[in-house]
Amino acid sequence: MDTFVHQVLAGLATGGIYASLALALVMIHQATHLLNFAQGEMAMFSTYIAWALINAGVPYWAAFFLTIAFAFVLGLAIQHFVMRNIRSTSVLQLVIVFIGLLVIFNSVAGWLFTYTIKVFPSPFPKESLFGQKYLSSHELGAIAVTLVVLTLLWAFFRFTALGLAMRAAAQNPTSSRLVGIRVAWMLALGWGLAAAIGAVAGMMVAPIVYLDPNMMAGILLYAFAGALIGGIDSPGGAVLGGLLVGVLENVLGAYVVGNELKLAVALVLIIGVLLVKPSGLFGSVQVTRV
Amino acid sequence: MSKSLLDVVDLHAGYGLTRVLHGISFGLAEGSITTLLGANGAGKTTTLRALCAMIRPQGQVTFDGQRIDARATEDIVRLGIAHVPEGRGTFVHLSTEENLRLGAYVRKDRAAVEQDFERIYGYFPRLAERRHQQAGTLSGGEQQMLAVSRALMLRPRLLLLDEPSFGLAPLIVGELFEILRAINERERVSILLVEQNAAMALDLADHAYLIETGRVVLSGTSHDVKRNDAVRASYLGY
Numbered sequence: 016m017d018t019f020v021h022q023v024l025a026g027l028a029t030g031g032i033y034a035s036l037a038l039a040l041v042m043i044h045q046a047t048h049l050l051n052f053a054q055g056e057m058a059m060f061s062t063y064i065a066w067a068l069i070n071a072g073v074p075y076w077a078a079f080f081l082t083i084a085f086a087f088v089l090g091l092a093i094q095h096f097v098m099r100n101i102r103s104t105s106v107l108q109l110v111i112v113f114i115g116l117l118v119i120f121n122s123v124a125g126w127l128f129t130y131t132i133k134v135f136p137s138p139f140p141k142e143s144l145f146g147q148k149y150l151s152s153h154e155l156g157a158i159a160v161t162l163v164v165l166t167l168l169w170a171f172f173r174f175t176a177l178g179l180a181m182r183a184a185a186q187n188p189t190s191s192r193l194v195g196i197r198v199a200w201m202l203a204l205g206w207g208l209a210a211a212i213g214a215v216a217g218m219m220v221a222p223i224v225y226l227d228p229n230m231m232a233g234i235l236l237y238a239f240a241g242a243l244i245g246g247i248d249s250p251g252g253a254v255l256g257g258l259l260v261g262v263l264e265n266v267l268g269a270y271v272v273g274n275e276l277k278l279a280v281a282l283v284l285i286i287g288v289l290l291v292k293p294s295g296l297f298g299s300v301q302v303t304r305v
Numbered sequence: 306m307s308k309s310l311l312d313v314v315d316l317h318a319g320y321g322l323t324r325v326l327h328g329i330s331f332g333l334a335e336g337s338i339t340t341l342l343g344a345n346g347a348g349k350t351t352t353l354r355a356l357c358a359m360i361r362p363q364g365q366v367t368f369d370g371q372r373i374d375a376r377a378t379e380d381i382v383r384l385g386i387a388h389v390p391e392g393r394g395t396f397v398h399l400s401t402e403e404n405l406r407l408g409a410y411v412r413k414d415r416a417a418v419e420q421d422f423e424r425i426y427g428y429f430p431r432l433a434e435r436r437h438q439q440a441g442t443l444s445g446g447e448q449q450m451l452a453v454s455r456a457l458m459l460r461p462r463l464l465l466l467d468e469p470s471f472g473l474a475p476l477i478v479g480e481l482f483e484i485l486r487a488i489n490e491r492e493r494v495s496i497l498l499v500e501q502n503a504a505m506a507l508d509l510a511d512h513a514y515l516i517e518t519g520r521v522v523l524s525g526t527s528h529d530v531k532r533n534d535a536v537r538a539s540y541l542g543y
Binding site: 176179180182183186187189190191192193194195196197198 | 357359378379382383387388390394395396397398399403406407408410411455459
């Protein structure tokens with residue numbers, strides 16, 4: 016029983032990381048109707064920046080926030096200099112741009128930082144917190160950080176004028192311009208926020224999976240599964256989906272399929288959702304009049 | 306005649322290679338209601354789109370003494386021109402109240418914005434009942450009221466209205482036009498109205514321009530245009 020509780024809680028810890036990345040995917044999807052395949056690599060690249068800062072002697076939390084700022088500017092720049100200038104509306108061409116970004120970030124990280132696996136520090140103490148034995152302090156800390164990020168985002172989109180304008184710009188760009196919203200900047204801001212969330216996810220997962228240029232490949236797949244389960248157009252659904260995937264992955268990995276086939280769980284979930292309920296648990300069915 | 310608020314000279318515009326406007330010229334006096342009449346495809350909607358740079362026009366557009374024909378939509382809005390687009394432009398996934406709040410997006414006077422909610426709900430009590438409802442679930446008439454209200458939340462100097470009567474029951478159209486008249490008289494909002502319902506538009510407006518295939522073919526006070534034989538035969542049906 017104890018191990019089961021541990022598996023579920025540890026699943027929630029990694030699930031929170033998948034949830035963050037799934038949320039980043041949903042944010043970009045709402046504006047572009049596409050999945051940003053480079054989201055994971057952007058997070059990985061940002062995590063390397065954090066690693067470099069910490070190695071240069073910057074205290075952890077200063078490096079943490081500097082990295083978030085770096086990722087935000089990176090996301091902003093990708094929208095402003097790359098995506099905005101691509102006039103193509105062909106889905107296939109845009110997907111290729113995303114894959115191109117993925118490869119670029121992956122190789123640049125490998126070139127700058129080498130492919131050697133690196134240890135990434137956790138800001139949380141070694142011994143477990145509050146005298147409980149189920150979760151390591153890093154897992155507990157990762158859950159707390161995820162909760163803080165998600166709450167801040169929710170409040171931003173729910174209560175601020177800028178958050179409302181970003182939602183409006185993603186939903187209806189034409190009407191948004193007509194009320195004076197600078198839509199291109201809102202999209203860039205969306206990219207910046209998504210990249211910043213991804214960076215937090217990267218820094219939280221790196222102490223668990225170790226830092227290397229390919230560390231986000233599997234995690235992005237879990238995030239895809241989470242976003243699809245929750246419904247690709249539902250931010251709340253993506254968060255729940257990510258948590259669910261984390262728990263399922265851990266429990267099934269421990270008791271059913273074994274560690275080697277964990278990643279297959281994500282793929283089975285993706286295919287299952289697409290077959291049974293393509294709109295996800297909380298997504299809306301898209302009907303287009305032709 | 307009072308001072309001119311909007312002056313359009315030799316406006317050309319179109320979509321891709323299709324030219325729709327072939328040199329439209331008209332003016333609108335401050336505080337007036339002016340209507341553009343014409344059949345389907347004459348270029349009325351295109352004119353409104355060109356005015357607020359939803360499509361890039363050629364020609365001169367002067368608003369309150371400033372050229373606006375090279376500016377971006379977002380900047381034109383900031384001068385106080387609110388556009389109620391064809392098809393209402395509702396933010397369907399947001400609540401009624403959020404739709405209204407977006408209308409006031411460029412305003413800095415927060416306290417006055419909060420008061421304006423009550424002013425709008427005074428004009429359209431139905432919207433007050435629906436304030437927390439998702440706007441996409443509102444009826445067509447309610448969404449048209451919401452579109453007009455969203456534009457009014459800007460506290461515009463000029464209101465561009467594209468077919469506000471489209472798809473509405475006659476009773477609701479009458480109600481809406483009464484409110485437009487009240488807004489024009491009480492708040493001195495100038496209105497440029499595009500309508501296919503020529504009879505109602507001419508009753509509301511002071512001035513009218515008749516557009517055919519992208520050109521102004523007739524203009525004058527509503528009173529005179531109403532009595533023109535060609536207009537009566539083609540647009541008023543008597």
